[in-house]
Amino acid sequence: MFTSYDMKEFEVTEKSKWSGKEPVPAIGERVIVTMNRLGPGTVEAYFIEDTFLGVYVKLENPPEWWIKQTKGKTFGRRTGCAMVFGLEIKRPEPQQ
Numbered sequence: 001m002f003t004s005y006d007m008k009e010f011e012v013t014e015k016s017k018w019s020g021k022e023p024v025p026a027i028g029e030r031v032i033v034t035m036n037r038l039g040p041g042t043v044e045a046y047f048i049e050d051t052f053l054g055v056y057v058k059l060e061n062p063p064e065w066w067i068k069q070t071k072g073k074t075f076g077r078r079t080g081c082a083m084v085f086g087l088e089i090k091r092p093e094p095q096q
Helices: 064-070
Strands: 030-033 039-049 052-059 081-085
Antiparallel strands (some): 030 039, 052 081
C-alpha cells in the first residue's frame, strides 16, 4: 500500500508508525538528517508513506550532489526539502 500526503499535524497510530527512537519532532524544530549525511535542517511538515510517519526537512546547507540531483524537484509540494523517516534523523547536541 502506498499513500503519501502532506500534513501539518499528525497522530501516531497503528496506521502511522514512527520509526525513530526519539519522539516525533515538532514543526519548526531543528534536526540533523543522518541519511546520506545531509546535515541540519528544520522540520516543515509531516507525511505518511506505506503507514510510516515521516518529516519534510528543509536542509540548511545540503551537499552539492544533493542540490544537483534534486534541482527543480518538488517533494509533496515542498521544494528543497528532504523526505525522511525517524531512523534517518537525530536531534542536535545541546550547545554548551
